[in-house]
Amino acid sequence: MRIGVFVCHCGSNIAATVDPAAVAMAADSMPEVAYATDLMYACAEPGQKAIVEAIGEYRLTGVVVASCSPRMHEPTFRKTVERAGLNPYLFEMANIREHVSWIGKDKEANTRKATDLVRMAVEKLRRDAPLHSRRFPVTKRVLVIGGGIAGIQAALDCAEGGLDVVLVEKEATIGGKMAKLDKTFPTVDCSSCILGPKMVDVAQHPRITLHALSEVEELSGFVGNFKAKIRKKAPYVDWNLCTGCGACLAKCPSKKATDRFNEETGLTTAITIPFPQAIPKKAHINPEFCRHFMTGKCGVCAKICPAKAIRFEQEDEIVVEEVGAVIAATGYDLADWSGYDYLGGGRFPDVITGLQYERLLSASGPTGGHVVRPSDGREPKTVVFIQCVASRDPSKGRPSCSGFCCMYTAKQAVLTRDHCPDSKVHVFYMDVRAPGKMYDEFIRRAVDEYGVDYIRGRVSQIFRKGERYVVRGADTLAGAQVEVEADLVVLAVGAQAAHGAEKLAERLHISYDDQGFFMEGHPKLRPMETNTAGVFLAGACQGPKDIPSSVAQGSGAAAKALCLFAKGVLENDPQIANVRPGRCVACGKCVKTCPFGALNIVEARGRRTAEVVETVCKGCGICTATCPQGAIQLQHSTDNQILAEVNALCRF
Amino acid sequence: MPKTYAYYPGCSSMGTSAEYDRSTRAVCRACGIDLEDVHDWTCCGSTPAHVTDFGLSGALAARNLVQAKSAGRSEVLTPCPSCLKNMKAAQHHAHDPVWGPRIERLLGRKVPEDMRCASVLEILFRETGAEGVRALVKKPLTGLKVACYYGCLLTRPTALMEFDEPENPQSMETLLAATGATVLDFPLKVECCGASLAVVRRDMVQQLSGRLLDTACELGADVLSVACPLCQMNLDLRQKQAACRRQTKAAVPIMYVTQLLGLAFGLDEADLGLGGLIVDPRPVLAGIGARSEEAADAPAGGQDDAKAVNSGRAE
Incomplete structure (x- = not known):
């Protein structure tokens, strides 16, 4: 291998407390290093050009850049080396900014540490193999969870952008918290007057399927190809027949049911429609208060219903929806x-x-x-x-x-x-x-x-x-x-995450903070993304938000879904686990530990062996640490590579 | 076998709150709680020590814990919340990098960490409880309207005292409700009575204590039940001063919770020290029997508000 090492000054960010030229000089004598130099800004256009030119001039087959955190510019440099004709995974980064120059003032010690980190990167690079992404098709449908203003906006924007939308709402009506508000600040305009038309748009849009009184029970699959298991709770009314006329409400003798829509400031009937503008405008029965369910006697609603829609025997229904992306918009509840x-x-x-x-x-x-x-x-x-x-x-x-x-x-x-x-x-x-x-x-x-x-x-x-x-x-x-x-x-x-948000986060494989709010990919630069590809956030589920911000984030999350699907096919990250069938004893420990369900035991050539579902694996490495045989290796971070790094660090 | 507690009377028990000391001993005896005086007990340091030096305060208070421990006891009981706070603070400051070593030097040994300290109220609540009280009641206080007043120290600072709810404690109410008394929802139950400001700012104590008395009267309280010698003194001894200043004529007996429990247990009035009170409770107490008939149908008082949830119904 012919390795090129590029040490970045990052202006004075690195050069003020590290000597980049000295690091480059030390790198020059490391094994298989054919060329080493220092650059003012490696990530800037002249810096990238210098890297591309050096690859051509010195016939380099691998590149190390010593600069900032890989979370910052690893994708940038992978593209750079790819442009010069190398496989993008024949590239390593040494973080000499966040891990060195920003945290220490002793220039001599910093320079030594930076050199050590470069040596580790070189040793890792010497054991890198070219990796290739796999391409797979996507299902161009979006699941929006939560029908408050953020979810409504996301659903409408996705639908207008040509995507089919499945909107799941826990309550019997969409509208969320905004539907409960009287007026909105700072214009003091009527909340339901500005929300109502959007709710009607949801009901009428041919691309939106609405599941009210429903909850997502399970999400499996991976970006582009999710399967969502949705529990539709029984409303005890056939919603295909119910016209929302309200005759049952007027006659229901059980008038002391908890009125959740009115925040328990009043009472309602056991069969109810949350409010006059509800979408869908369908009645549902609260069995906790319904005399038929409590005593077995009554059935007034069934007698009075002109559409004959009452179904006391109705049971919860499970539907499975296939979607390519998920937008969580579950909002908040009061603390x-x-x-x-x-x-x-x-x-x-x-x-x-x-x-x-x-x-x-x-x-x-x-x-x-x-x-x-x-x-x-x-x-x-x-x-x-x-x-x-x-x-x-x-x-x-x-x-x-x-x-x-x-x-x-x-x-x-x-x-x-x-x-x-x-x-x-x-x-x-x-x-x-x-x-x-x-x-x-x-x-x-x-x-x-x-x-x-x-x-x-x-x-x-x-x-x-x-x-x-x-x-x-x-x-x-x-x-x-x-x-x-x-x-x-x-x-x-004050606001906290909606009741049950933590449970939902676990079902969606996303993280949440100590108040239950869902964690965004990056607090500034990725506010709509999560760390699970294909799952986006909208509205107050990510943190308390007023209406304008929730609407903006709803549109933003829709844009993210539209961007994702615009490509038609997706590429996976090849830095994932890989099983060596010869070593695998099919003990199944990896299957148990994998948090993403990416591992299965399969029959291959007459013997049982573990197998990685490439599109599901996130490359976390838990299985490789678990495997007693060393049969699973995380590509691009194999045991040999990690040991080589350790040896490079502990050579004295 | 009943547990024996080390009993620390504190200095006010020797004077202003002798009736608290007597009634505590009498009630504990009735409840089967053994008390053994801390041998050769000394002052806890009181306010003068802890406002000047946590080390001195800690050493003075902790000396009594050492005494109790050497007598083989594991828990100290004291009627005075101030003493209790000083003992608990001594254990707390023993871990402090500055005060810890100073306390140890003054004390000549380590502060016993495994020694527990509790107020009379806490022990009665924990050991006897509502069930126990109910079993011991011989002369129910039926019809007597009681406002329970905890003062500032019994439940706070929360992390130190570790007893009951800091803002809305219920232990005294629970015990007294078990005697058949009508327990009022006294909103100022953890407010300050003015405490030792009685020495330097009498006007302030008159104002603060006066407020407590006025509120209790507005609620129709027959008796204010207390568990702190200083609160009792401010509310009882200075009641006339406060009334004068606020131009009210309130005359509410201020009784220790132990006195009320003792009465309900049918203990000898002499053992309860009723004569030591300034506002004579006997006229009010004499009415108990007379009222008990009419109050028999009334709900067991005071708890309605506490239980009512915010149903927020608008009719």
Whole structure:
């Protein structure tokens, strides 16, 4: 092998604390190195050109670049050597920036360490074999999980781009959290008026298949060729027949069912349609409250239904959908605030969450849009809003800012003044965070035009005083303790990942953070991707987001799916596990440890042996470490290569 | 076999809270909890020590733990939350790189780490519990409306005291509800009474304690139940001052939880030290029997609010 070594200065990033020329000179005497030099910026156009030219001039058959992290520029340099006619896997990178120059100031020691890393890369390269990607066809269909605004936007954009879309929604209707909101900030326009048309578009689009009241139970396969197992929960109504006329709702005798859509601010019937604009507008039965299921007697809905659509005997249905990409858009839920004893933790009927307050404000809510106290139905004279409940609170394990609460609190404060002009409105806040377009102006309007009283400080306790509540807190600007007697207290409870998000993440083979939010591929540069190819993220499932950001990310995730399918065929990464059948004893340990299900035991030439499904293997290397026979090798990181690197490092 | 606890009375038991000490001993005896006084016990250092030097405070408090340990005991029980806090803090500071060595030097030995410390309330809650109390009740406190007041120290700092819910504790309520008393949902149960500011800022104590008294009166409390000598003193001894300042006429007896339990157990009033209280509880207590009839049908009080979930129904 004729190896070329290129040591990058990265401007002063590397050259300030490493001597690249000295590293290159040391590399010159390493085995099989035919050429070594230093470059100002290896990744820039002149740097790449120098590499290409050197390959031609010195007839190089392998290249080492000593520069930054391979996560940064490995793909760049692979393409460079490929352009010069080499196999892209006859290339190695030594990371002398993040691992050397950025973390140490001793130039002499740094130079020695950089030289060691280059020597390791050279030894690895000497044992590299050319690798070739396999090409495979893709299924041009997308699975969108979650029918909130982010999922709706992603589904519509994919469908408009010519892809078939399967939209799975856990609840009986799409619309998500946005459908529960009364108005939206900062324009105070009606939420369901701007969301409704998009929901109808979903229902009517010929390329979108909607599975409501359904959940993804399993995702198998790999990018371009996934198989999703979807459980369609029984609505106990034949949705092909149901016309959504609502006759059953009017006659249902069980009127005390939990109203999840109204955030439990009211009660509903056992057979129900979540709200008038629901998509699909089909009735479903909640068996927990249905008299037929509880006592075996009743069946009023079945008698009254003009379409004869009631099916008490209906069972859950499993459907399997084949898709090429998945967009997760499962959104958020409010954090559990029952541990907040000093705020009552749910003991006081008139201390409610912001989302519950939205339902009280909404004309389609349980009070018809009249702001009243849940306890006695009286109109509140004084309303106190408390921000940052279960947000920015490390003492409760919730250190992060939920981002949108400042704005929705201001909106609700303004709407309160609109609904009840005589009311007094106070907001306890820590900081007002309003960085969006027209956001800060909106906060100013709340203060200046609507006379909302902003008190900077946290609340230490809410307690009952007769019919009212005393909210005690600090006014940190005045340096004083304040007490406000309130009729109604609204808590801006922070967001956490939707219930069950962790479970779904495991089914989708993607990772999640300590709050349950799905992890993006890169916090800045890959916000829509995950580390599982073909699985994308949209909306608040990745972190709290307001509506504009959720819509933007929905469109972004759709663009990612469209890009993926634009090629028609996909290439796999050849850096995957490979079985040497001669050594394999078919013990099956690798099959058990593989987190991706990429290994099987098969019969080949009359004997049993492990086999790697090339398109599923992610090249994690767990099987190679597990195999007691050393029969599985990770291509491009074989045991021999790793040992050669270790020997190069420990040669003295 | 009943467990024997080392008993640390603390200095206030020798004076202002003698009735707490007496009622604690009487109730523990009734509950089958053996108390053995810490031999040659000394002051825990109280506030003066811990505001100046954690080392000194730690050594003073820990000396009593050493004494208890050498007597073969594994857990110290004390009626005073302040003493309790100092003992627990001594064990906590023993691990501190600065205070640890200082405490050890002053003490002349290591702070016993395996010694547990607890308040009377905690032991009664843990060992006897609602079931145990119910079994011992001879004269139910039926109809007596009690507001339970914990003060600042019994449950906090949370990580140190490790007892009950820090913001909304329920142990005292649970025990007293078992005596048949009507337990009120007292919202200021962990608020500050003014504590030792009584010495330097009497006005502040009058304001803070006055508030507690006013709220208890508004709720219709017959008695305020306490578990801390200092709280008891501020609320009882200074009740008239507070009332004067706030121009109210509240007269609420401030009783130790042990006194109330003792009454329900039918213990001798002399053993409970009722005579030591400033606001005489006897008129209120005399009404218990009279009220018990009318209250017989009433719900077992106070717990309704605690249990009511935020159903948020608008009718």
